[in-house]
Amino acid sequence: MSEATKRGVGTIGGYTVLRREPLERLEGAFIELEHERTGARHIHIECGDDNNGFTVLFPTPPRDSTGVAHILEHVVLAGSQRFPVHDPFFSMTRRSLATFMNAFTSADWTAYPFSTRNAKDFSNLLDVYLDATFFPRLEQDAFMQEGIRFEFETPDDPRSGLRYKGVVFNEMKGALASPAAAMQRAMGKALFSGLTYEHVSGGDPEHIPELTWQKLRDFHASHYHPSNAFFYTYGDRPLESTLEAIERNVLSRFERIIVDSSIPFVKRFTQPVGLTEPYPAVASEDNSRRSQALTAWVTVPSSDSFRLLSMKVLTEVLLSNSGSPLRKALIDSKLGTAMADGTGLQDDYKESVFGAGLKDIRTEDAGKVQEVVLDTLRKLAKDGVDSDQVDAVIHRLEFEKRERSNAGFPYALKVMFSCLPAYNYGGDPYASMNFDADLARLQQERSDGRWFENVIRTELLDNSHRALLTIVPDPELEDGKHKKELERLALIEATLSEPDRNKIAEDALRLKAAQDARQDLSVLPTLELTDIPMKFEPLAPRSTPIGGAAVDFYVLPTNGVTYLDIRSDFSVLPQEQLDLLPLFGRAFTQSGAAGQDYVQIAQRIAAYTGGVGAAAQVQSLAAVEDFVQSFVVSGRALDRNVKPFVEILADLTSRLEIDPARLKEIIAETATRLESSLANLGFQFAILLAQSKLTSEGALNERLQGIRMLHSMRELAKLDEQQLGPIIDQLQAIRTTLFRAEAMQVVVTCEESTVATVSEHLASLVKALPAQKEKTRSPKPPAQHPVPEARIAPVPVAFNVRTFKTVRYTNADAPALLVLANYLRDTFLHKELREKGGAYGGYAQASTGAGLFMLGSYRDPNITRTYDVYDRAVTWVLDSPIEAEQLKEAILGSCGDVDPLESPDIKGRREAVNRLTGFTLQEREKFKHRLLNVTADDLRRVTSRYLANGSGVQVTVAGADLIEAARKEHPDLFAVVEPV
Ligand SMILES: [Zn+2]
Numbered sequence: 001m002s003e004a005t006k007r008g009v010g011t012i013g014g015y016t017v018l019r020r021e022p023l024e025r026l027e028g029a030f031i032e033l034e035h036e037r038t039g040a041r042h043i044h045i046e047c048g049d050d051n052n053g054f055t056v057l058f059p060t061p062p063r064d065s066t067g068v069a070h071i072l073e074h075v076v077l078a079g080s081q082r083f084p085v086h087d088p089f090f091s092m093t094r095r096s097l098a099t100f101m102n103a104f105t106s107a108d109w110t111a112y113p114f115s116t117r118n119a120k121d122f123s124n125l126l127d128v129y130l131d132a133t134f135f136p137r138l139e140q141d142a143f144m145q146e147g148i149r150f151e152f153e154t155p156d157d158p159r160s161g162l163r164y165k166g167v168v169f170n171e172m173k174g175a176l177a178s179p180a181a182a183m184q185r186a187m188g189k190a191l192f193s194g195l196t197y198e199h200v201s202g203g204d205p206e207h208i209p210e211l212t213w214q215k216l217r218d219f220h221a222s223h224y225h226p227s228n229a230f231f232y233t234y235g236d237r238p239l240e241s242t243l244e245a246i247e248r249n250v251l252s253r254f255e256r257i258i259v260d261s262s263i264p265f266v267k268r269f270t271q272p273v274g275l276t277e278p279y280p281a282v283a284s285e286d287n288s289r290r291s292q293a294l295t296a297w298v299t300v301p302s303s304d305s306f307r308l309l310s311m312k313v314l315t316e317v318l319l320s321n322s323g324s325p326l327r328k329a330l331i332d333s334k335l336g337t338a339m340a341d342g343t344g345l346q347d348d349y350k351e352s353v354f355g356a357g358l359k360d361i362r363t364e365d366a367g368k369v370q371e372v373v374l375d376t377l378r379k380l381a382k383d384g385v386d387s388d389q390v391d392a393v394i395h396r397l398e399f400e401k402r403e404r405s406n407a408g409f410p411y412a413l414k415v416m417f418s419c420l421p422a423y424n425y426g427g428d429p430y431a432s433m434n435f436d437a438d439l440a441r442l443q444q445e446r447s448d449g450r451w452f453e454n455v456i457r458t459e460l461l462d463n464s465h466r467a468l469l470t471i472v473p474d475p476e477l478e479d480g481k482h483k484k485e486l487e488r489l490a491l492i493e494a495t496l497s498e499p500d501r502n503k504i505a506e507d508a509l510r511l512k513a514a515q516d517a518r519q520d521l522s523v524l525p526t527l528e529l530t531d532i533p534m535k536f537e538p539l540a541p542r543s544t545p546i547g548g549a550a551v552d553f554y555v556l557p558t559n560g561v562t563y564l565d566i567r568s569d570f571s572v573l574p575q576e577q578l579d580l581l582p583l584f585g586r587a588f589t590q591s592g593a594a595g596q597d598y599v600q601i602a603q604r605i606a607a608y609t610g611g612v613g614a615a616a617q618v619q620s621l622a623a624v625e626d627f628v629q630s631f632v633v634s635g636r637a638l639d640r641n642v643k644p645f646v647e648i649l650a651d652l653t654s655r656l657e658i659d660p661a662r663l664k665e666i667i668a669e670t671a672t673r674l675e676s677s678l679a680n681l682g683f684q685f686a687i688l689l690a691q692s693k694l695t696s697e698g699a700l701n702e703r704l705q706g707i708r709m710l711h712s713m714r715e716l717a718k719l720d721e722q723q724l725g726p727i728i729d730q731l732q733a734i735r736t737t738l739f740r741a742e743a744m745q746v747v748v749t750c751e752e753s754t755v756a757t758v759s760e761h762l763a764s765l766v767k768a769l770p771a772q773k774e775k776t777r778s779p780k781p782p783a784q785h786p787v788p789e790a791r792i793a794p795v796p797v798a799f800n801v802r803t804f805k806t807v808r809y810t811n812a813d814a815p816a817l818l819v820l821a822n823y824l825r826d827t828f829l830h831k832e833l834r835e836k837g838g839a840y841g842g843y844a845q846a847s848t849g850a851g852l853f854m855l856g857s858y859r860d861p862n863i864t865r866t867y868d869v870y871d872r873a874v875t876w877v878l879d880s881p882i883e884a885e886q887l888k889e890a891i892l893g894s895c896g897d898v899d900p901l902e903s904p905d906i907k908g909r910r911e912a913v914n915r916l917t918g919f920t921l922q923e924r925e926k927f928k929h930r931l932l933n934v935t936a937d938d939l940r941r942v943t944s945r946y947l948a949n950g951s952g953v954q955v956t957v958a959g960a961d962l963i964e965a966a967r968k969e970h971p972d973l974f975a976v977v978e979p980v
Pocket residue numbers: 070074168171
């Protein structure tokens with residue numbers, strides 16, 4: 001396209017179309033617009049996808065650590081001019097079929113994205129999002145509830161002790177407790193001193209109390225303005241109607257202003273620096289090897305798509321797999337066992353940061369870790385970067401560009417994040433999204449000579465804007481912070497007059513009354529039950545046995561990508577091998593095979609596939625209390641790489657070679673990763689432990705992913721290389737048991753043109769497997785003892801879970817239980833646990849597959865209060881009237897749960913599992929039909945049967961102080977109290 005046609009392609013309403021470019025990866029177009037009068041920017045991705053996406057983003061660089069941008073994000077969602085209810089955002093989640101709704105606060109921007117496949121829903125959500133962001137009420141009560149307020153320990157007793165309360169206040173206490181958060185903080189402080197990034201953008205609980213309601217409102221007025229707004233839309237909906245709605249509802253009511261949300265470039269150091277930051281740890285543990293060291297540099301501007309691409313490729317070459325030179329050198333040094341938090345390239349700063357380092361080191365070895373990084377880089381700059389490794393990374397980029405998957409996150413929004421740094425920091429978003437031109441230039445530069453060697457020199461070795469960041473465990477940290485907070489509150493309390501005290505108590509009561517007050521939600525737009533699609537699309541595989549293995553092909557438009565799963569029933573493994581299964585999953589993809597070492601295997605995986613993974617899965621049966629146990633190897637590759645892709649799988653399944661030294665590294669890395677993410681795993685651990693007390697399926701899951709798995713990993717980490725010999729024999733025995741032709745089910749999702757090639761290569765894979773006769777199944781593990789249990793973890797918050805046993809999917813009560821979960825969460829728990837209790841989340845969840853019902857709290861400052869809320873929740877459903885509107889919302893919310901967003905890669909896999917477990921099309925349609933007809937009486941009936949008269953088990957994972965305090969109140973609350 002010529003320069004002339006690129007610029008000023010026309011106008012739409014009050015917008016000028018700045019640019020329209022073809023977007024081959026989506027068979028669509030990239031359209032960039034600017035609103036004439038206000039200067040609002042807009043990018044639209046025109047394509048055939050019916051999952052339409054929207055985002056409005058504002059640059060919001062903070063000037064302190066009060067969390068102003070983050071708290072504003074919460075308060076903005078608490079009511080607006082057109083929608084004056086106190087939680088329109090949460091209310092909309094149950095009046096919508098959104099495939100995604102959320103809000104994010106990053107280090108320097110705040111974004112409000114959603115996506116949906118329903119046209120009416122898109123307009124509804126657009127109205128609510130626009131009004132929330134541009135015309136929020138920003139009421140003082142919302143600021144106090146979401147941000148920070150004073151409250152007495154007993155809210156109406158001014159003598160019970162002054163405390164801080166607030167949702168973000170607690171959310172950040174939990175969020176900042178992990179080592180990863182400490183590393184992030186260290187990075188900001190050391191590398192960006194004097195700039196916005198030196199602050200904790202989410203808010204530091206020590207500084208959150210400095211924020212005032214007025215400062216929050218000022219921040220909104222100066223940042224949430226069209227002149228500072230970046231809009232993004234995606235999908236098959238006509239752009240004109242979206243722009244018209246934005247203009248009518250928002251832009252027509254503003255004039256252009258000058259907003260300075262720019263961030264200066266950092267002033268480069270002349271000398272590298274160092275910084276040490278503590279993170280919370282448990283005193284009883286051996287903390288001598290729990291530090292981390294990271295060497296980090298500020299590198300290229302994130303807005304420069306070409307230089308950023310070049311840095312991205314280099315980063316992948318250095319670090320992406322176990323054969324990558326820098327990762328390998330670090331692990332081989334034996335100074336630590338896993339990559340440090342912050343390793344990799346971070347492009348969510350104005351200038352991107354490259355970091356590399358190790359976890360699980362002795363504090364005094366930090367300097368040695370840095371020497372390994374520098375030495376390796378010097379060597380690569382001198383001897384050259386392996387060009388096969390660069391080719392493998394470029395192949396990966398091509399793969400990512402081709403794949404249109406909704407796995408994990410809607411593709412509609414993945415596209416936005418791919419161009420966000422360029423869009424937000426003033427670069428060329430089209431170039432970064434459609435990187436053909438940048439890639440061609442990179443290939444040219446490479447062929448001209450030592451491109452990456454020079455990048456290593458200029459951006460890293462010769463760049464003195466470098467910091468050595470060390471984070472160290474500090475068992476006293478949380479206690480110290482807690483004491484300091486109480487002392488500070490005592491000082492404040494001493495200055496309070498009698499009227500001050502009464503005011504705080506009155507405020508608390510007023511807030512509580514406002515939270516309890518009935519709201520008129522009829523102002524909010526909504527979908528009706530008649531808007532729900534009732535039919536599921538049938539999908540049938542083409543089944544062809546190949547050499548004894550069952551093979552199912554799902555032929556779908558995958559855009560040139562082949563997805564392949566090898567499933568094998570692991571119930572034939574003897575009990576003692578079950579605990580080794582998580583390790584086997586890791587060793588399977590990270591070892592050598594067929595005469596090649598792990599480095600060569602890692603390079604083949606990188607060069608020919610989009611990734612290969614392996615893990616055990618437990619899937620519930622729809623009709624009976626039983627489950628399928630599958631070990632699943634999953635991989636994906638471009639169609640043209642099917643041959644080398646299947647050859648890799650063949651080598652792994654039939655000729656895996658596990659070496660003791662390598663296995664030791666894998667175990668150490670896994671154990672280290674688990675230990676350093678305990679703060680984030682608390683909720684998952686609590687849920688799994690509770691489930692293990694109710695069903696055999698739960699007990700198995702706990703073994704594979706819960707605290708028991710952590711304990712197995714800890715035991716394995718104690719073994720030396722010699723002792724690993726018998727373990728390797730067991731792992732090999734697992735392999736030969738699982739990979740027998742007769743035991744395998746292969747699921748392939750690909751396009752018609754690839755079926756023959758895949759079949760041909762699968763035949764050789766199956767042929768290479770050893771012939772072995774039928775195995776008998778082992779008995780299933782029994783459910784554990786149902787006593788209430790508390791586990792101590794290094795977090796200043798609690799995760800409280802109570803779980804009940806219910807019925808399976810095909811039982812007529814199952815749909816009512818799903819509706820009950822939505823109803824309880826939205827009407828009662830959200831209010832009691834989040835709004836009043838200050839927990840980040842309060843949930844009810846019905847696992848209709850596994851036949852379980854859970855009440856849970858996330859990042860919760862309370863334990864006993866929360867269990868009381870669970871008791872009250874049950875009586876509340878039984879004794880209070882259930883309104884028709886709320887029932888309808890709960891049903892709508894449940895419909896989203898049973899009809900999630902799919903893409904070809906997910907569809908084939910899901911159908912294969914549905915067929916194995918009895919979730920047939922007929923059963924799913926029957927379930928949905930019942931769901932739409934659930935009544936208030938049904939809710940009361942299932943509450944009475946399964947919750948009031950059922951037996952619940954409870955598990956808390958929390959910090960030691962919280963557990964101790966809870967036991968003082970209720971000595972018999974837990975039968976077992978142990979560290980995680
Ligand atoms: Zn938040």
